[in-house]
Amino acid sequence: MSVDYELRGHVAVITINRPGARNAVNTDVAQGIEAAIDQLEADDAAWVGILTGAQTEKGWIFCAGADLKQMATDPGGMSTAKGGFGGFVQRERTKPVIAAVDGPALAGGTELVLAADMVVASKTAVFGIPEVKRNLVAAAGGLFRLPRKIPRNIAMELALTGRLDFPAERAYHFGLVNTLTEEGEALAGALALAEQITEAAPLAVRESRKIVIEATDQPDDVGWKLSGEGIMKMFGTEDFNEGLTAFIEKRAPEWQGK
The missing domain is CATH 3.90.226.10 (2-enoyl-CoA Hydratase; Chain A, domain 1)
Incomplete structure:
Protein backbone atom coordinates (compact mmCIF):
# COMPACT_ATOMS: atom_id res chain seq x y z
CA MET A 1 0.00 0.00 0.00
CA GLU A 199 -7.15 20.36 23.59
CA ALA A 200 -10.77 21.18 22.72
CA ALA A 201 -13.71 18.82 23.13
CA PRO A 202 -13.76 16.48 20.10
CA LEU A 203 -17.55 16.38 19.72
CA ALA A 204 -17.74 20.17 19.80
CA VAL A 205 -14.91 20.39 17.26
CA ARG A 206 -16.74 18.09 14.84
CA GLU A 207 -20.03 19.90 15.26
CA SER A 208 -18.35 23.30 14.83
CA ARG A 209 -16.62 22.10 11.66
CA LYS A 210 -19.95 20.89 10.30
CA ILE A 211 -21.66 24.20 10.99
CA VAL A 212 -18.86 26.27 9.42
CA ILE A 213 -19.03 24.16 6.25
CA GLU A 214 -22.81 24.10 5.98
CA ALA A 215 -23.64 27.65 7.07
CA THR A 216 -20.86 29.89 5.71
CA ASP A 217 -22.42 30.53 2.29
CA GLN A 218 -26.03 30.42 3.51
CA PRO A 219 -28.36 33.12 4.87
CA ASP A 220 -28.11 33.92 8.57
CA ASP A 221 -31.29 32.04 9.43
CA VAL A 222 -29.60 28.80 8.33
CA GLY A 223 -26.61 29.63 10.51
CA TRP A 224 -28.82 30.35 13.52
CA LYS A 225 -30.73 27.10 13.03
CA LEU A 226 -27.59 24.96 12.71
CA SER A 227 -25.88 26.72 15.62
CA GLY A 228 -28.91 26.18 17.85
CA GLU A 229 -29.13 22.52 16.92
CA GLY A 230 -25.41 22.15 17.51
CA ILE A 231 -25.40 23.57 21.03
CA MET A 232 -28.40 21.43 21.98
CA LYS A 233 -26.45 18.33 20.92
CA MET A 234 -23.61 19.34 23.24
CA PHE A 235 -25.93 19.76 26.23
CA GLY A 236 -26.71 16.04 26.12
CA THR A 237 -23.12 14.79 26.19
CA GLU A 238 -20.86 13.59 29.01
CA ASP A 239 -18.17 16.01 27.87
CA PHE A 240 -20.53 18.94 28.51
CA ASN A 241 -20.51 18.11 32.23
CA GLU A 242 -16.77 17.49 32.16
CA GLY A 243 -16.12 20.88 30.63
CA LEU A 244 -18.06 22.67 33.37
CA THR A 245 -16.56 20.56 36.15
CA ALA A 246 -13.01 21.10 34.90
CA PHE A 247 -13.60 24.86 34.78
CA ILE A 248 -14.95 24.91 38.33
CA GLU A 249 -12.09 22.73 39.58
CA LYS A 250 -9.52 24.82 37.67
CA ARG A 251 -7.99 21.86 35.82
CA ALA A 252 -7.60 20.70 32.25
CA PRO A 253 -10.64 18.76 31.01
CA GLU A 254 -10.36 15.06 30.28
CA TRP A 255 -12.43 14.64 27.14
CA GLN A 256 -14.02 11.29 26.36
CA GLY A 257 -15.70 12.14 23.06
CA LYS A 258 -19.03 11.08 24.56
Whole structure:
Protein backbone atom coordinates (compact mmCIF):
# COMPACT_ATOMS: atom_id res chain seq x y z
CA MET A 1 0.00 0.00 0.00
CA SER A 2 1.31 3.44 -0.94
CA VAL A 3 -0.34 5.23 1.98
CA ASP A 4 0.78 5.00 5.62
CA TYR A 5 -1.38 5.56 8.69
CA GLU A 6 0.16 6.39 12.06
CA LEU A 7 -1.66 7.42 15.23
CA ARG A 8 0.26 9.92 17.36
CA GLY A 9 -1.79 10.52 20.47
CA HIS A 10 -5.15 11.73 19.16
CA VAL A 11 -3.71 12.71 15.76
CA ALA A 12 -3.70 10.36 12.74
CA VAL A 13 -0.90 11.09 10.28
CA ILE A 14 -1.75 9.89 6.76
CA THR A 15 1.26 9.86 4.43
CA ILE A 16 1.22 9.42 0.67
CA ASN A 17 4.26 7.18 0.36
CA ARG A 18 5.08 6.86 -3.31
CA PRO A 19 8.28 8.90 -3.53
CA GLY A 20 9.56 7.21 -6.69
CA ALA A 21 6.56 8.68 -8.54
CA ARG A 22 6.60 12.07 -6.78
CA ASN A 23 3.69 10.87 -4.62
CA ALA A 24 1.39 10.98 -7.65
CA VAL A 25 -2.09 9.55 -7.25
CA ASN A 26 -2.77 6.16 -8.82
CA THR A 27 -5.29 3.47 -7.89
CA ASP A 28 -3.22 2.29 -4.95
CA VAL A 29 -2.90 5.79 -3.50
CA ALA A 30 -6.60 6.57 -3.97
CA GLN A 31 -7.66 3.37 -2.27
CA GLY A 32 -5.07 3.88 0.44
CA ILE A 33 -6.24 7.39 1.30
CA GLU A 34 -9.85 6.22 1.37
CA ALA A 35 -8.93 3.38 3.72
CA ALA A 36 -6.97 5.78 5.93
CA ILE A 37 -9.92 8.17 6.17
CA ASP A 38 -12.14 5.19 6.98
CA GLN A 39 -9.74 4.34 9.82
CA LEU A 40 -9.64 7.95 11.03
CA GLU A 41 -13.43 8.15 11.12
CA ALA A 42 -13.85 4.78 12.85
CA ASP A 43 -11.12 5.21 15.48
CA ASP A 44 -12.48 6.82 18.66
CA ALA A 45 -8.92 7.67 19.71
CA ALA A 46 -8.26 9.67 16.51
CA TRP A 47 -9.67 13.19 16.72
CA VAL A 48 -7.75 15.00 13.97
CA GLY A 49 -6.13 13.83 10.73
CA ILE A 50 -3.08 15.14 8.88
CA LEU A 51 -2.51 14.40 5.18
CA THR A 52 1.07 14.74 3.97
CA GLY A 53 3.54 13.38 1.43
CA ALA A 54 6.73 11.37 1.85
CA GLN A 55 10.09 12.98 1.15
CA THR A 56 11.71 11.89 -2.11
CA GLU A 57 15.37 11.46 -3.08
CA LYS A 58 15.11 14.74 -4.98
CA GLY A 59 13.61 16.67 -2.09
CA TRP A 60 10.27 17.41 -0.53
CA ILE A 61 7.02 16.94 -2.44
CA PHE A 62 3.44 16.73 -1.25
CA CYS A 63 1.82 15.30 -4.38
CA ALA A 64 2.42 15.81 -8.10
CA GLY A 65 -1.25 15.17 -8.87
CA ALA A 66 -2.62 12.37 -11.00
CA ASP A 67 -0.30 9.70 -12.32
CA LEU A 68 -0.24 10.69 -16.00
CA LYS A 69 0.83 7.19 -17.06
CA GLN A 70 -2.34 5.79 -15.56
CA MET A 71 -4.33 8.76 -16.85
CA ALA A 72 -3.71 7.54 -20.40
CA THR A 73 -5.22 4.11 -19.78
CA ASP A 74 -7.36 4.15 -16.63
CA PRO A 75 -8.22 7.66 -15.39
CA GLY A 76 -11.19 6.40 -13.40
CA GLY A 77 -8.91 4.20 -11.34
CA MET A 78 -7.52 7.25 -9.55
CA SER A 79 -10.90 7.86 -7.91
CA THR A 80 -13.04 5.91 -5.49
CA ALA A 81 -16.82 5.75 -5.27
CA LYS A 82 -16.82 7.19 -1.76
CA GLY A 83 -14.05 9.75 -1.97
CA GLY A 84 -13.70 10.81 -5.58
CA PHE A 85 -10.21 11.69 -6.84
CA GLY A 86 -7.51 10.43 -4.51
CA GLY A 87 -10.18 8.85 -2.33
CA PHE A 88 -10.49 12.23 -0.64
CA VAL A 89 -11.77 15.28 -2.54
CA GLN A 90 -15.46 14.31 -2.32
CA ARG A 91 -15.26 12.36 0.90
CA GLU A 92 -17.95 12.98 3.51
CA ARG A 93 -16.31 12.99 6.94
CA THR A 94 -16.81 14.33 10.44
CA LYS A 95 -13.25 14.84 11.69
CA PRO A 96 -10.97 17.72 10.67
CA VAL A 97 -8.03 17.07 8.37
CA ILE A 98 -4.98 19.32 8.04
CA ALA A 99 -2.86 19.23 4.87
CA ALA A 100 0.86 19.36 5.72
CA VAL A 101 2.56 20.53 2.52
CA ASP A 102 6.31 20.42 1.97
CA GLY A 103 7.35 20.98 -1.64
CA PRO A 104 5.02 21.03 -4.66
CA ALA A 105 1.32 20.24 -4.46
CA LEU A 106 0.33 20.44 -8.10
CA ALA A 107 -2.81 19.74 -10.14
CA GLY A 108 -4.61 17.00 -8.19
CA GLY A 109 -2.17 17.66 -5.37
CA THR A 110 -3.55 21.18 -5.02
CA GLU A 111 -7.06 19.73 -5.13
CA LEU A 112 -6.25 17.34 -2.28
CA VAL A 113 -5.06 20.37 -0.29
CA LEU A 114 -8.23 22.30 -1.09
CA ALA A 115 -10.33 19.41 0.24
CA ALA A 116 -8.62 19.63 3.64
CA ASP A 117 -9.95 21.84 6.42
CA MET A 118 -6.68 23.67 7.15
CA VAL A 119 -3.25 23.94 5.54
CA VAL A 120 0.23 24.12 7.01
CA ALA A 121 2.88 24.67 4.33
CA SER A 122 6.62 25.15 4.28
CA LYS A 123 8.30 27.87 2.26
CA THR A 124 9.18 25.22 -0.35
CA ALA A 125 5.52 24.53 -1.06
CA VAL A 126 4.06 25.62 -4.37
CA PHE A 127 0.55 25.23 -5.72
CA GLY A 128 -1.04 25.23 -9.16
CA ILE A 129 -3.77 23.74 -11.35
CA PRO A 130 -2.04 23.27 -14.73
CA GLU A 131 -4.64 20.98 -16.28
CA VAL A 132 -5.34 23.38 -19.17
CA LYS A 133 -1.80 22.79 -20.40
CA ARG A 134 -2.77 19.15 -21.07
CA ASN A 135 -6.20 19.93 -22.53
CA LEU A 136 -7.76 18.85 -19.24
CA VAL A 137 -9.98 20.54 -16.66
CA ALA A 138 -9.23 20.63 -12.94
CA ALA A 139 -12.22 18.42 -12.23
CA ALA A 140 -11.35 17.39 -8.65
CA GLY A 141 -12.65 20.58 -7.05
CA GLY A 142 -9.98 23.10 -7.99
CA LEU A 143 -12.16 25.30 -10.17
CA PHE A 144 -14.73 26.05 -7.48
CA ARG A 145 -12.80 25.52 -4.24
CA LEU A 146 -9.82 27.69 -5.16
CA PRO A 147 -11.91 30.87 -5.70
CA ARG A 148 -13.56 30.21 -2.34
CA LYS A 149 -10.14 30.24 -0.65
CA ILE A 150 -8.36 33.07 -2.51
CA PRO A 151 -9.56 36.11 -4.52
CA ARG A 152 -11.51 35.10 -7.60
CA ASN A 153 -9.29 36.94 -10.07
CA ILE A 154 -6.18 35.22 -8.72
CA ALA A 155 -7.91 31.85 -8.91
CA MET A 156 -9.04 32.62 -12.46
CA GLU A 157 -5.49 33.49 -13.48
CA LEU A 158 -4.17 30.20 -12.10
CA ALA A 159 -6.97 28.20 -13.74
CA LEU A 160 -6.60 29.77 -17.20
CA THR A 161 -2.82 30.03 -17.41
CA GLY A 162 -2.00 26.75 -15.71
CA ARG A 163 0.89 28.48 -13.97
CA LEU A 164 2.87 26.38 -11.51
CA ASP A 165 4.45 29.21 -9.52
CA PHE A 166 1.93 30.07 -6.79
CA PRO A 167 4.25 29.89 -3.77
CA ALA A 168 3.39 29.19 -0.16
CA GLU A 169 4.17 32.76 0.90
CA ARG A 170 1.57 34.15 -1.51
CA ALA A 171 -0.93 31.43 -0.56
CA TYR A 172 -0.39 32.40 3.08
CA HIS A 173 -0.94 36.07 2.20
CA PHE A 174 -4.32 35.28 0.66
CA GLY A 175 -5.39 32.94 3.49
CA LEU A 176 -5.13 29.56 1.74
CA VAL A 177 -2.34 28.57 4.15
CA ASN A 178 -2.94 28.79 7.91
CA THR A 179 0.67 28.41 9.06
CA LEU A 180 3.91 28.94 7.16
CA THR A 181 7.00 26.97 8.22
CA GLU A 182 10.59 26.45 7.19
CA GLU A 183 11.53 23.68 4.76
CA GLY A 184 10.89 20.22 6.15
CA GLU A 185 8.79 21.53 9.05
CA ALA A 186 5.27 21.35 7.59
CA LEU A 187 4.40 18.11 9.38
CA ALA A 188 5.73 19.45 12.68
CA GLY A 189 3.68 22.60 12.18
CA ALA A 190 0.57 20.57 11.38
CA LEU A 191 1.10 18.42 14.46
CA ALA A 192 1.36 21.57 16.58
CA LEU A 193 -1.90 22.89 15.12
CA ALA A 194 -3.57 19.50 15.57
CA GLU A 195 -2.49 19.39 19.22
CA GLN A 196 -4.19 22.74 19.78
CA ILE A 197 -7.37 21.29 18.30
CA THR A 198 -7.18 18.16 20.48
CA GLU A 199 -7.15 20.36 23.59
CA ALA A 200 -10.77 21.18 22.72
CA ALA A 201 -13.71 18.82 23.13
CA PRO A 202 -13.76 16.48 20.10
CA LEU A 203 -17.55 16.38 19.72
CA ALA A 204 -17.74 20.17 19.80
CA VAL A 205 -14.91 20.39 17.26
CA ARG A 206 -16.74 18.09 14.84
CA GLU A 207 -20.03 19.90 15.26
CA SER A 208 -18.35 23.30 14.83
CA ARG A 209 -16.62 22.10 11.66
CA LYS A 210 -19.95 20.89 10.30
CA ILE A 211 -21.66 24.20 10.99
CA VAL A 212 -18.86 26.27 9.42
CA ILE A 213 -19.03 24.16 6.25
CA GLU A 214 -22.81 24.10 5.98
CA ALA A 215 -23.64 27.65 7.07
CA THR A 216 -20.86 29.89 5.71
CA ASP A 217 -22.42 30.53 2.29
CA GLN A 218 -26.03 30.42 3.51
CA PRO A 219 -28.36 33.12 4.87
CA ASP A 220 -28.11 33.92 8.57
CA ASP A 221 -31.29 32.04 9.43
CA VAL A 222 -29.60 28.80 8.33
CA GLY A 223 -26.61 29.63 10.51
CA TRP A 224 -28.82 30.35 13.52
CA LYS A 225 -30.73 27.10 13.03
CA LEU A 226 -27.59 24.96 12.71
CA SER A 227 -25.88 26.72 15.62
CA GLY A 228 -28.91 26.18 17.85
CA GLU A 229 -29.13 22.52 16.92
CA GLY A 230 -25.41 22.15 17.51
CA ILE A 231 -25.40 23.57 21.03
CA MET A 232 -28.40 21.43 21.98
CA LYS A 233 -26.45 18.33 20.92
CA MET A 234 -23.61 19.34 23.24
CA PHE A 235 -25.93 19.76 26.23
CA GLY A 236 -26.71 16.04 26.12
CA THR A 237 -23.12 14.79 26.19
CA GLU A 238 -20.86 13.59 29.01
CA ASP A 239 -18.17 16.01 27.87
CA PHE A 240 -20.53 18.94 28.51
CA ASN A 241 -20.51 18.11 32.23
CA GLU A 242 -16.77 17.49 32.16
CA GLY A 243 -16.12 20.88 30.63
CA LEU A 244 -18.06 22.67 33.37
CA THR A 245 -16.56 20.56 36.15
CA ALA A 246 -13.01 21.10 34.90
CA PHE A 247 -13.60 24.86 34.78
CA ILE A 248 -14.95 24.91 38.33
CA GLU A 249 -12.09 22.73 39.58
CA LYS A 250 -9.52 24.82 37.67
CA ARG A 251 -7.99 21.86 35.82
CA ALA A 252 -7.60 20.70 32.25
CA PRO A 253 -10.64 18.76 31.01
CA GLU A 254 -10.36 15.06 30.28
CA TRP A 255 -12.43 14.64 27.14
CA GLN A 256 -14.02 11.29 26.36
CA GLY A 257 -15.70 12.14 23.06
CA LYS A 258 -19.03 11.08 24.56
